[in-house]
Structures are given as C-alpha cells and as structure tokens.
Amino acid sequence: MKDLGEMTIPTYADVEAAHARIAPHIHRTPVLTSSYFNALSGAELFFKCENFQKAGAFKVRGASNAVFGLSDEMAAKGVATHSSGNHALSLSYAAGRRGIPCHVVMPRTAPQAKKDAVRGYGGIITECAPSTSSREEVFAQVQAETGAEFVHPYNDPRVIAGQATCSKELLAQVEGLDAVIAPIGGGGMVSGTCLTLSNIAPHIEIYAAEPEQADDAYRSFKAGHIIADDAPSTVADGLKVPLKELTWHFVSTHVTDILTATEQEIIDAMKLTWQRMKIVIEPSCAVPLATILKNREVFAGKRVGVIITGGNVDLDTLPWIKG
Amino acid sequence: MKDLGEMTIPTYADVEAAHARIAPHIHRTPVLTSSYFNALSGAELFFKCENFQKAGAFKVRGASNAVFGLSDEMAAKGVATHSSGNHALSLSYAAGRRGIPCHVVMPRTAPQAKKDAVRGYGGIITECAPSTSSREEVFAQVQAETGAEFVHPYNDPRVIAGQATCSKELLAQVEGLDAVIAPIGGGGMVSGTCLTLSNIAPHIEIYAAEPEQADDAYRSFKAGHIIADDAPSTVADGLKVPLKELTWHFVSTHVTDILTATEQEIIDAMKLTWQRMKIVIEPSCAVPLATILKNREVFAGKRVGVIITGGNVDLDTLPWIKG
Numbered sequence: 139m140k141d142l143g144e145m146t147i148p149t150y151a152d153v154e155a156a157h158a159r160i161a162p163h164i165h166r167t168p169v170l171t172s173s174y175f176n177a178l179s180g181a182e183l184f185f186k187c188e189n190f191q192k193a194g195a196f197k198v199r200g201a202s203n204a205v206f207g208l209s210d211e212m213a214a215k216g217v218a219t220h221s222s223g224n225h226a227l228s229l230s231y232a233a234g235r236r237g238i239p240c241h242v243v244m245p246r247t248a249p250q251a252k253k254d255a256v257r258g259y260g261g262i263i264t265e266c267a268p269s270t271s272s273r274e275e276v277f278a279q280v281q282a283e284t285g286a287e288f289v290h291p292y293n294d295p296r297v298i299a300g301q302a303t304c305s306k307e308l309l310a311q312v313e314g315l316d317a318v319i320a321p322i323g324g325g326g327m328v329s330g331t332c333l334t335l336s337n338i339a340p341h342i343e344i345y346a347a348e349p350e351q352a353d354d355a356y357r358s359f360k361a362g363h364i365i366a367d368d369a370p371s372t373v374a375d376g377l378k379v380p381l382k383e384l385t386w387h388f389v390s391t392h393v394t395d396i397l398t399a400t401e402q403e404i405i406d407a408m409k410l411t412w413q414r415m416k417i418v419i420e421p422s423c424a425v426p427l428a429t430i431l432k433n434r435e436v437f438a439g440k441r442v443g444v445i446i447t448g449g450n451v452d453l454d455t456l457p458w459i460k461g
Numbered sequence: 462m463k464d465l466g467e468m469t470i471p472t473y474a475d476v477e478a479a480h481a482r483i484a485p486h487i488h489r490t491p492v493l494t495s496s497y498f499n500a501l502s503g504a505e506l507f508f509k510c511e512n513f514q515k516a517g518a519f520k521v522r523g524a525s526n527a528v529f530g531l532s533d534e535m536a537a538k539g540v541a542t543h544s545s546g547n548h549a550l551s552l553s554y555a556a557g558r559r560g561i562p563c564h565v566v567m568p569r570t571a572p573q574a575k576k577d578a579v580r581g582y583g584g585i586i587t588e589c590a591p592s593t594s595s596r597e598e599v600f601a602q603v604q605a606e607t608g609a610e611f612v613h614p615y616n617d618p619r620v621i622a623g624q625a626t627c628s629k630e631l632l633a634q635v636e637g638l639d640a641v642i643a644p645i646g647g648g649g650m651v652s653g654t655c656l657t658l659s660n661i662a663p664h665i666e667i668y669a670a671e672p673e674q675a676d677d678a679y680r681s682f683k684a685g686h687i688i689a690d691d692a693p694s695t696v697a698d699g700l701k702v703p704l705k706e707l708t709w710h711f712v713s714t715h716v717t718d719i720l721t722a723t724e725q726e727i728i729d730a731m732k733l734t735w736q737r738m739k740i741v742i743e744p745s746c747a748v749p750l751a752t753i754l755k756n757r758e759v760f761a762g763k764r765v766g767v768i769i770t771g772g773n774v775d776l777d778t779l780p781w782i783k784g
Contacts, residue, residue: 416741416772449739
C-alpha cells in the first residue's frame with residue numbers, strides 16, 4: 139500500500155499478496171472464445187468468465203482479500219457491509235470460509251430472492267428503511283454493537299487489490315492482448331484492471347463500458363472530475379453506483395476511454411451471449427460486448443480481453459421477456 | 462464396422478477413426494464441476510459440456526463423421542436429412558465445412574426460429590406438410606433429384622461412432638469414473654457411450670435418463686423389445702423420438718438402467734443448472750441431473766460423468782416463465 143495522505147493506494151505487490159491469499163478460496167475462471175462474436179466484431183475476443191466464479195461474480199476476489207487479510211483479533215468481530223448485490227453475497231461467502239460473521243444491512247424492501255441468496259451464503263441481514271439516512275443509521279448501529287470491520291464494495295484498497303487478480307490471471311491465460319474492457323459502475327473492477335495492467339503490461343489499452351442511462355463515469359472522465367448521477371435507472375443494475383475517490387484515481391490516470399451503450403443494445407448483447415455462447419451473464423457484463431459491437435472501428439483487428447463480471451440473474455424476469 | 466447381416470455395427474476402431482476425422486471441426490468441450498450439485502447429490506459430478514459444442518450440441522460429432530467420411534464423389538451430391546432439431550443444424554454445419562450442400566426436409570409449420578437457424582448454418586430447406594407421409598414423399602423426391610446421401614439422426618453406424626467420441630474425450634479428461642449418464646431419445650448418444658465404454662472401460666456403469674412422459678426407451682428396456690410411444694409430449698423435445706434397431710442393439714446390451722423424471726423435475730433441474738452453474742442447457746440435458754437428484758441412493762459416493770447434450774434453447778419461451 140502507498141500512503142498518499144488523503145488516501146491509501148494499493149500497489150502491485152498488494153495484488154501479488156492478494157492472489158496468494160485468496161487462491162484457495164476462488165476459482166481460476168476459464169477464458170472462452172466465440173468464433174461467432176469474432177466474426178461479428180472483427181476482433182479476437184477473449185471472455186474472462188467470472189460468472190463461473192464462486193458466489194457467481196468477480197466480487198469474491200476483493201471480498202476474500204479483505205476477509206483473509208484481517209488479523210485473527212479483527213476477524214473474530216466479523217465484517218459488515220451495506221449492499222444488496224454481488225458484494226454482499228461475496229463477503230458472506232468469504233466470511234463463511236473463514237468462519238466469521240458477516241453483517242449485511244439491506245432495505246426491508248429488497249427483493250426476497252436477494253435476501254435469500256445472502257442468507258444462503260451465511261450472511262446475517264439487518265433490515266433498514268429504504269433511505270440513505272436509515273441505512274447509514276442502522277449500519278452505524280450494527281458496527282457499534284459488533285465491532286465488525288466495514289468492507290466497502292469498491293472504494294477500499296484491499297478490495298481493489300483483490301479485483302486486480304482477475305486481469306493478472308487473464309494475462310497469464312492469453313498472450314498478446316491489445317486491449318481489455320470491463321463494465322464500470324463504482325469502478326472496482328476497472329481500477330483493479332488499471333492497477334495490474336499499468337504495472338505489468340502498460341502497453342495494453344483499458345476500456346470501460348457503461349450504460350448510457352447511468353453514465354456518470356463517462357461524464358466524469360470527460361469533465362476531469364467526479365460527477366454523480368441522480369438516481370440512474372438501467373437494466374444493468376450492478377452499474378448504478380458512482381465512482382469514489384480511490385476508483386476515480388485509477389480511472390482518471392489509466393483508462394484509455396469510456397464507451398456507452400443504450401438499454402436495448404445491452405439487452406440485445408446479453409441475449410445474444412446466452413444464445414451463442416450458452417452462458418448465463420448479468421446485464422452488467424453485456425455492456426462491454428454491446429460497446430464493442432457498436433464501436434467496431436475501435437476494436438477490429440485487436441486481441442481484446444472482455445471481463446464477464448458475473449452471472450447472478452433473476453431467471454424469472456428476463457429483460458427481453460415482457461412480464 | 463461389423464456386419465451382422467441385418468445391420469452394420471460400428472466398432473471401437475470406427476470411433477478412433479471418427480475422432481481423428483472430426484477433430485479439426487469440433488470443440489474438445491470442457492468438463493465443469495459444481496460444488497453445489499456435488500453437495501446436493503452426494504456424488505461427484507463431472508459435466509461434459511456439449512452445449513459449448515459447435516452448432517450448440519453433441520450431434521455435430523456424428524454429423525461431421527458422416528460428412529467427412531464420404532468419398533469426394535458422394536460428397537459432391539451433398540447430404541440430406543429430415544429433422545427440425547440439432548441434427549439438422551449439425552449436418553448443415555458439417556456440410557458447410559466441407560463445402561457441400563445439405564438438404565433438410567422440414568414441415569412448413571416448424572417454428573421460424575428453427576428454419577432461420579438451419580439456414581444460418583447454410584442448410585437448404587425443402588418444406589413438407591406436417592405429416593409423416595408428406596415428409597417421406599418430399600424427402601424421397603429431394604433424394605431422387607439430388608442424389609444426396611441420407612444421414613439419419615441416430616440410426617446410422619457413422620453417426621453412432623461420431624457420438625462415441627464424446628465419452629472417449631470424457632474418459633481422457635476425468636479419471637476414475639464409476640458411472641456415466643446421458644439423456645435418451647432415439648439413443649444415439651447413449652449408443653455411442655455404450656460403444657466406447659464397453660470397449661475401453663467396461664467396468665463403468667451406463668445410465669440413460671428419460672422423461673416420464675416419453676418413456677418408450679424405459680418401457681422397451683424393461684420389456685426386452687422396442688416399444689414405440691404414441692405421440693409423446695414433453696418439454697424435453699429432443700427426446701421424443703423412438704429407439705431404432707441399431708440403438709436398441711447397444712441399449713439392450715450395455716445399459717445398466719434407465720431412469721425417468723417428471724416434467725416438473727426436468728424444469729426444476731434445468732433452471733437450477735442455469736442458476737448455479739451459469740450455463741444455458743436444453744431441457745433434454747436436464748433429465749440426467751433430475752434423475753440423479755431423485756435417485757440419490759444410486760449415485761451417492763460415485764464419480765459420475767453427466768453428458769450435457771446441448772444448449773439450443775428458445776430464449777423467448779422458457780418453461781418456468783408463464784407466457
């Protein structure tokens with residue numbers, strides 16, 4: 139870790155330490171290719187399939203790094219977060235592997251399926267009202283009562299170092315990449331990608347892909363400072379959260395460009411991936427493919443790593459089937 | 462090939478020849494595992510993922526063996542079949558790779574999506590009325606006009622030798638298997654599995670899995686002679702076809718047992734596979750998992766190869782979503 143005064147930045151040594159620490163608890167996920175998508179894009183695409191990851195998403199890398207990096211004394215008090223998505227599942231999974239409690243604060247209005255999934259991985263849910271103030275109040279109370287260590291979903295150097303192990307693996311699995319593309323929400327995965335590539339393969343371009351309807355990272359990138367969205371709405375619900383100072387540091391320093399896609403483009407790319415590659419992916423990870431297909435001139439002729447971030451989908455309500 | 466008078470039986474030498482012949486045209490598909498399904502079943506399951514196969518199904522193995530085994534003279538006239546399923550796609554794909562025509566006779570009432578898929582692989586469709594007599598009449602006409610070689614979806618020694626390469630690969634990928642299970646419709650995959658295992662691993666048990674609502678193979682197996690179903694109806698639409706003499710030869714000689722599952726059990730196993738393994742599988746290949754979960758005592762403690770036969774699904778009408 140490198141102390142920059144106002145924040146602590148993870149270094150590549152932290153990524154190597156993270157990989158050694160979490161290797162027993164995660165999958166080295168496979169890289170798939172598709173002659174269909176290669177022909178369609180004019181590029182050579184290498185899909186890093188974190189949908190096959192433990193708990194169904196890359197977030198288990200950062201969560202495991204945070205959990206297994208705690209001293210025994212700290213670990214005994216458990217970990218805590220407020221999230222209703224993949225980070226909550228992943229932190230619950232990692233805490234379960236270490237045998238410590240994981241406290242998750244979730245609005246009582248969250249879908250039952252999400253609550254069940256967190257409990258399925260052993261997470262302990264404390265419900266709050268569906269407002270930021272209630273969430274913060276209840277979360278402070280849980281932390282005060284338990285002394286649990288807060289693990290932020292992305293604005294945490296331990297988490298970013300963990301996510302960075304994904305592109306570290308990808309580079310070991312595929313030779314001669316020209317570019318890597320990942321979806322961007324809070325920026326944890328993109329920051330991890332920046333951390334790895336800027337250190338061991340700085341010639342590789344880094345693209346971030348974002349829904350047009352939640353394009354705060356795109357607008358921040360163009361403006362040169364963080365701009366937060368006001369209540370974005372997108373099918374790629376993992377990508378609604380804003381950048382924070384730590385992820386902004388990496389994004390503003392190392393990202394080549396941010397590309398956006400419409401809701402329909404995202405849904406089409408998602409369905410086409412299921413259809414042709416026979417894999418279940420979340421809407422969020424269809425965004426990179428959608429931007430590749432609409433920006434052919436950027437990627438044609440290149441060898442491109444595409445991070446498939448997760449596969450946790452509600453199979454009862456698919457975005458291309460009208461309910 | 463071994464000539465038994467009334468029929469020609471493929472031998473293991475044919476399987477080895479088939480594998481060498483088709484290797485450039487097919488994927489060596491991966492074997493996936495799932496700690497979730499291992500815990501649920503009490504067995505160690507190894508999923509041979511033919512849903513990732515070219516054209517989306519194992520049938521490309523048999524079809525490619527037939528197509529690439531033709532003399533140049535025969536090949537020039539093309540191949541022909543009547544099927545609206547994976548065999549038609551696979552034969553079209555293989556013919557396309559060899560650069561020869563593939564004629565497919567399909568009822569004009571077949572879903573547009575199936576016609577589009579066959580044409581997408583370069584197949585030439587000739588439509589018939591939706592009756593067996595019309596199909597046979599139109600097919601005879603197409604054959605007479607073109608001289609194309611008929612490739613039956615399963616009752617063909619070249620096709621069975623091709624399908625047999627799937628379990629040949631599986632044995633090379635997984636050590637110490639105690640059993641292999643595959644879905645049974647016409648019996649092409651199960652016959653191929655019998656052909657390989659009876660020759661190179663005769664101690665491994667062979668199970669076939671069938672929908673209760675299309676249980677002609679089950680009833681044939683128990684009766685000791687072929688019994689055909691009268692218009693079976695099941696969500697596992699690849700499994701409606703009956704055994705024929707060649708597949709009955711293998712099934713009656715080498716299969717350990719045939720197990721059945723209800724429609725709901727099949728749909729549940731299919732959805733659970735999508736949810737937990739993040740792979741898109743057809744209803745047909747959920748039948749083995751459904752029977753494993755309901756016959757725990759048969760499989761617990763064993764290392765079991767499970768053939769995932771294909772992933773060609775209409776994503777607009779999923780069986781667990783009411784339209």
